[in-house]
Amino acid sequence: MKDVKCAWAAGIRGTNLAVGWCLAVLLFAGLRLLGEVPGWSVAGFSLILLTLVLSAWQLTQMALTFIGRRPAAWQSWQLVWRNKGTWLLVELGLILLTLPLGLWGLSSRLLVRLSVPAAWVNFVGLHRRPVGIVVALIYVIVAGYCLLWGPRHFRRLTPQIQHPGTARQMIAALVISGGLYVSWLLVAEGLVGLNWWWGPQLSASAAQLLAWLSLSLILFGLLVAAMLSMTTLVWSWCGQPVVPQPETSRRQTGALIGVMVFAAVCISTQTIYQTPQFSQMALISHRGVDHGHGVQNTLGALRYVSRQHPTYVEMDLHETKDHQWVVLHDENLAALAGRNVTPHSLTLAQLERLTVHENGYHDRLVGWSTYLKTAERLHQPLLVEIKTTATDSKGMAARFARQYGARLAADHSAVHSLDYRVVTQVKRTVPQLRVGYITPFNWVSPASIPADFYSFQRISVSQQFIQAAHQMGAQAYLWTPDSRAAMTRMWALGADGQITNELTRLRDVANQRPAANWWAVLQNFVFSYL
Template sequence: MRTKRQELYRAWHWGLTAPRLLAGWTGLIAGLGLLRWAGQFAGWSVGWLLVIGAELGLAVWQLRQLARVYGAQLALKTGWRRWGTGLGLGVSLGLLSLPWGLWGLGSRLLVRLRLPAAWVNWVGLHRHGLAGIVVVAYLVLLAYSLIWGPRHWRVTRQGGTPRQMLGSLLVLAGGMALWFLGSCLLVVLNRQLATTLTGTAITWLTAGSLGLILGGYTLVSLLGTLTVVWSWCGQPALPVAPRWPRTSGWGLVLVWLVVSGGVITQTLQQPRLQATVLISHRGVDRGVGVQNTLGALRHVSRQHPRYVEMDLHETRDHQWVVLHDENLRELAGVNVTPHQWTLRQLTRLTLHEHGQRARLVGWDQYLRTAERLHQPLLVELKTTPTDSAGMVRRFAQRYGTRLHRDHSAVHSLDYRVVAGLRRDSPQLRVGYITPFNFVAPASVPADFYSFQRLSVSDQFIQAAHRAHAPAYLWTPDTRLAMTQAWALGADGQITNQVSRLRHVVTQRPSAAMWAVLWNFTLSYI
């Protein structure tokens, strides 16, 4: 075991100290920093594409040089096959890295992806089935590219065994786990000190912590890459490595300091911790009342949220009932969908939630109650395959003007609803709910966006702002999630804990700078 560990240390030393490799690592770090800096600007540009192409080419060249340093004989020496194999390897590694942040560039690339609205909507409506397919496909690509791929692509004449490759992945995963644990401890430390330090001291503390997190990630990424490539080459025994070359080594450190300084400055200068709109999710606060019922509406209206978000389903007689779930089994103990019963039948049902009871309510009665309370609504219009023809048009004709007069708004997970309401009731504010965030918001134009918070980043929020559209996040309920959303620069939060959110967003902004650090860490994984 000790010998194997010593051989791994030698592999790290050789991979970092060889002169050509040092120059390559320096170029890769500089290119990543340039891409991250340029990522603050919207859209694609020739320069951006050129830097991406240069970064991919340099990565392929670096992998080949690293294989030579480890004594591997490259299998493809000439011709287009050599470059095609190298490019395929680089692209596959990029795809594997993309869901994990790609050095903080993942969301900067995805937010530039423009797809037809119909495609985006199809993915969103079929997300549950597609999620399993995507996960399986990713695992297959991971196993092939990192364990068997190099042997099949004949990158080198000798290759590592699957056991060696799995071991290298464990080293990489272990290093990332240690880095993440250290980053979490830094976040906790910043959170504790924020209560006692002044604003300037907190800024310097945050900047220093950002540098430590970025430095740790750089080191773990480099050592993890060296471990994987060394295993690709069969983990050859290496002689004692030469001393660290001072001139080239300091050049790498200088470039890293410049790049890191730019990243940290950009992070601290982005707009964050500003005014936030409070939106009650399903009309509840702190679990008081049954969701989407009149009692919950009356209770939460006393908190004066900007909106009470609630849900509508079409009934068999082409009315609407205030209900989130497509089936009433969980809330009413009846295995029936709204399309199977009329509104009159449905409103006779009693709902049960958290030891509380309330009647299912029709949309007209709920709307009249909200108007008497002077409470604007954020209506989620839900769709199913059994909806009647012209459902969206009828809703726009009957309620568009009225909702606009009440300063209410509508949003939906189905972009056909968004497009239809914007066409038939142009004065009404209509937003699109993203089930996850993987394309440019401009692909699905809307008056505002309700972003799913787990996959959102500040790049998506800034893209919405560039389209002059507010960005709301759903559904942060804990203080951690609320502060994280606040630090991302969200315009509003859709939450089940309105009173808690009010307390979070009225605290001193400098005391929440630890959340900027937390978001920064998450952008790299």
């Protein structure tokens, strides 16, 4: 461990390295702050390019320091330029590997700007399981390649390295780096807990100040962990040689600390004062239930939950064998009715005779026309999810819109779907009806898939996706937070509504004092780096 500490000192305070770290922190802060501005810009491209170039130079300079060389800064730049193609591939690989891990808090800011054809987005959404498996395999292959062959590539980038690190040395470095991040995470979660416990006892301004200070400490700690982690990895790539004594003056070290504090303060201030946060929310009952009362998507559950007057009751439709619609979520009735059949294999009359069981309740399946009439009699707006399968009839979505679109619009109801073809067909047929797109995960700009609103999957959502929706004039609903903590965090992101199985709990969360929940802003901030 003594050698590792010496490597940290040399990697932070070696010749020109303190200056490089100062520039890296400033560029990172610039990317994080500029990430709140919508779309691409010359400034954004310039910062990204400068960050890539500086990263290559800093890594080269660090490697040369670890093998006892002390080249002038221009010599390191020259070495980077000679290997610019290889460096570009290496850095793209690093971005690919860190993107699922937050990319140091920049992943959402990058993905929300990624614009791809709507057909591609729809293909990924409808085939998310096989696509997810393929992406995971690619990720494992790239990670394994970097682990086994990374030191050899690093030797090409820095020819002076005589004995590149072994796989065992790299694994040891990864363990140390993981320990650094786990330590940071434990401290960060401790500060989140402090704000959760103490914040409600403070005044609004004092709770906000506590959150600001906590955010600054969390980010400062992350910068320290990132620097030490990168230093450890480069040291392992170089074969863990004898580490020279650092030569940087105390003035440069002090300047680095000052720059880190400045960056932490700027980003924390932006995080605290950016909007929206804790905005008014739509309360939406998922599948028409609340805390397991009744069977999902049945009239009994609808009548029960409508007494609470949710903004919407969200429910699901499948086309039947006789081209009608049944209110049902699952593509197979094995779980709810104990029958290994699909909605498309039975007529609506046959389906309505089936009894479904859930949560100790039982009820009959119901046709869409009956469900809609009941909702209208209860004056309950609906959020209708149209399910699609390969066996649907041609033009099913457009036919649904012609039959029910105007009626739903008059009821102040809305339609959404995981299939973007449904979104476009229904909107084209009934322009006055609100139609939204459901995202199974959030990985592209919402502008790629225009809609009146978005039902974002909550696990991968971020404030950037919500703001991108707002910039398009669309609302952002999040599905499906059920715990009080998850609901509060989604509220802190500025969600326009939440689709939940726990409607009563969501109403309690929405009635809280926002100033008592700054801990949720901190928790979202920490999660943005994971």
